[in-house]
Amino acid sequence: MAARAEPEAETPAEGADFITEFIREDLKNGRFSHVHTRFPPEPNGWLHIGHCKAFYIDFSMAEKFGGQCNLRFDDTNPEKEDSSYVEAIKRDVAWMGYDWEDREYYASDYYGYLYDLAVKIIKKGRAYVDDLSEDEISEYRGTAAADKNNITETPPGRNSPWRDRSVEENLDLFARMRAGEFADGAKTLRAKIDMTHPNLLMRDPVMYRIRRETHYRTGKAWCIYPMYDFQHPLSDAKEGITHSLCSLEYEIHRPLYEWFIHEAEVFPSRQIEFARLNMTHTVLSKRWLLRLVQEKFVSGWDDPRMPTIAGLRRRGYTPAAIRSFVSRIGIAKNDSMVDIAFLEYCLREDLNKKALRVMAVLKPLKLIIENWPEGTTEELEAVNNPEDETAGTRKLAFGRELWIEADDFMETPPPKYFRLFPGNSVRLRYGYIVTCTGFDKDPSGAVAAVRCTCDPATRGGNAPDNRKVKGTIHWVSAAHAVPLEARIYDYLFSAERPMEVAPRPDGSPGSFTDNLNPHSLETLTGAYGEPGLAHAAPETPYQFERAGYFVLDGDSAPGKPVFNKTIGLRDTWAKMVNKGK
Numbered sequence: 001m002a003a004r005a006e007p008e009a010e011t012p013a014e015g016a017d018f019i020t021e022f023i024r025e026d027l028k029n030g031r032f033s034h035v036h037t038r039f040p041p042e043p044n045g046w047l048h049i050g051h052c053k054a055f056y057i058d059f060s061m062a063e064k065f066g067g068q069c070n071l072r073f074d075d076t077n078p079e080k081e082d083s084s085y086v087e088a089i090k091r092d093v094a095w096m097g098y099d100w101e102d103r104e105y106y107a108s109d110y111y112g113y114l115y116d117l118a119v120k121i122i123k124k125g126r127a128y129v130d131d132l133s134e135d136e137i138s139e140y141r142g143t144a145a146a147d148k149n150n151i152t153e154t155p156p157g158r159n160s161p162w163r164d165r166s167v168e169e170n171l172d173l174f175a176r177m178r179a180g181e182f183a184d185g186a187k188t189l190r191a192k193i194d195m196t197h198p199n200l201l202m203r204d205p206v207m208y209r210i211r212r213e214t215h216y217r218t219g220k221a222w223c224i225y226p227m228y229d230f231q232h233p234l235s236d237a238k239e240g241i242t243h244s245l246c247s248l249e250y251e252i253h254r255p256l257y258e259w260f261i262h263e264a265e266v267f268p269s270r271q272i273e274f275a276r277l278n279m280t281h282t283v284l285s286k287r288w289l290l291r292l293v294q295e296k297f298v299s300g301w302d303d304p305r306m307p308t309i310a311g312l313r314r315r316g317y318t319p320a321a322i323r324s325f326v327s328r329i330g331i332a333k334n335d336s337m338v339d340i341a342f343l344e345y346c347l348r349e350d351l352n353k354k355a356l357r358v359m360a361v362l363k364p365l366k367l368i369i370e371n372w373p374e375g376t377t378e379e380l381e382a383v384n385n386p387e388d389e390t391a392g393t394r395k396l397a398f399g400r401e402l403w404i405e406a407d408d409f410m411e412t413p414p415p416k417y418f419r420l421f422p423g424n425s426v427r428l429r430y431g432y433i434v435t436c437t438g439f440d441k442d443p444s445g446a447v448a449a450v451r452c453t454c455d456p457a458t459r460g461g462n463a464p465d466n467r468k469v470k471g472t473i474h475w476v477s478a479a480h481a482v483p484l485e486a487r488i489y490d491y492l493f494s495a496e497r498p499m500e501v502a503p504r505p506d507g508s509p510g511s512f513t514d515n516l517n518p519h520s521l522e523t524l525t526g527a528y529g530e531p532g533l534a535h536a537a538p539e540t541p542y543q544f545e546r547a548g549y550f551v552l553d554g555d556s557a558p559g560k561p562v563f564n565k566t567i568g569l570r571d572t573w574a575k576m577v578n579k580g581k
């Protein structure tokens with residue numbers, strides 16, 4: 001795995017963030033009398049943690065100023081959208097603890113309204129029907145000549161030969177586009193702005209295109225669909241959105257946003273951009289996540305390695321941990337890369353408070369206590385959560401045969417190995433001090449069982465002074481343990497910045513999927529847990545002592561629970577920060 005880079009987390013701004021300042025200013029100078037925001041996902045994929053940052057900002061700004069936040073589906077791309085995505089988005093936003101109440105809107109409900117505004121703009125002589133093809137439009141615009149990284153200072157484009165059609169002809173043609181008289185792609189409606197504008201996006205952008213697609217909500221009612229840059233500002237205006245908060249890539253669209261609001265003469269919503277969330281070892285774009293799903297690099301949108309809300313949820317993340325993360329990374333104006341270790345830090349902080357401590361043995365090895373009478377068991381008392389007294393205690397069955405972790409025993413130990421080896425003593429957590437007397441091997445030469453004796457005077461932590469031991473190991477009673485499957489995860493991408501793709505050895509360009517971590521999932525089918533884990537509840541965090549935090553997975557079957565490892569116990573973030581890195 002690549003070395004960890006310097007953490008470059010956005011640090012929370014001193015005092016209020018810049019969006020709060022802008023809004024305060026708008027309220028003070030009377031630009032707006034109240035605050036109304038919206039979260040506008042396109043239902044073409046499941047939400048990821050970058051979206052959490054966005055809707056955290058949308059909802060919290062509304063809350064801060066006593067306003068409201070809408071949930072609006074920006075669903076004007078029939079090819080890629082689907083109601084299953086709508087359901088997934090609603091479920092995930094609600095799970096994160098945000099409530100849009102009855103303010104659920106769909107841009108597709110505005111098709112009539114948007115059509116009327118397009119007509120209004122045509123009547124003002126500010127839009128025209130163009131017969132150029134998509135490729136010709138790009139060519140006239142000068143797209144090919146433009147520097148992709150700087151489309152706001154581009155050599156001028158040239159006018160379409162259809163640019164000066166009369167208002168009457170444009171109205172007629174636009175009505176006939178809607179009526180289905182023309183083939184897909186044969187005509188577009190374009191805003192008449194300026195083909196020499198330095199910003200490529202201002203060069204007569206397309207407002208409508210002809211597409212005979214079935215839309216998941218409007219079916220075949222429409223064969224023309226509005227483009228994002230036209231639809232979005234006018235949908236905001238329709239809902240009376242005061243502050244349209246979006247990520248930084250929309251900054252260069254802002255003049256267009258304002259142009260449409262101005263020409264349509266509608267409510268003057270204001271667009272404000274903030275930095276996108278980028279995070280190490282992951283990709284945060286639905287487009288890339290969709291590819292991982294479609295090409296089966298993961299089991300689905302909710303694969304526990306995915307940065308989707310559903311994936312994080314299944315992995316054992318809590319809404320509180322994610323909210324804590326998105327609020328602490330702050331709201332900045334410049335894009336930056338947040339170290340995933342910081343997200344994990346926020347998670348551990350929350351789980352440490354909540355998780356019930358239990359014992360499970362992931363790679364089991366039999367421990368036989370030779371001086372323990374066969375067939376007898378007793379109960380030891382264990383603490384459920386040292387961070388929370390109210391969580392109480394539980395009884396653990398203890399007997400002659402136990403499961404311990406295979407790597408808690410070594411035949412010939414290296415220096416500073418304080419666990420079991422012949423002649424050495426360890427404490428069994430909540431139980432006794434035992435001393436290793438020997439071990440059995442199977443015909444292949446592998447250690448099949450470890451033998452020991454138990455000191456009855458050391459029960460439950462009561463050891464005479466001279467019986468201090470350096471190691472404590474966890475265990476489960478072989479006669480009582482519940483078999484379980486444990487799924488252990490590592491980063492989905494071993495590369496810290498998966499989108500930085502190197503050419504392949506054969507000279508071909510390579511793909512971000514080349515950066516996938518081939519060891520991101522390890523399935524341990526022969527694990528054992530203490531009996532209570534047979535009744536584990538979904539979304540209840542457990543700390544498997546010494547092993548990490550775990551949560552029950554939906555793949556569990558009666559008698560065979562499956563647990564996902566949420567995260568290990570050792571924190572890397574606090575360490576990095578303490579080192580002053």
Ligand code: ATP
Nearest residue numbers: 040041042050051054246247276277284285286287
């Ligand atoms: P993607 O790039 O993942 O496909 P998108 O921007 O196309 O995302 P939308 O459904 O349009 O996805 O996003 C809804 C809102 O979420 C937008 O306002 C967008 O600015 C915001 N958003 C998307 N990704 C991020 C991110 N990584 N960080 C912050 N905000 C984001």
Ligand code: MG
Nearest residue numbers: 041042074228
């Ligand atoms: Mg988008």
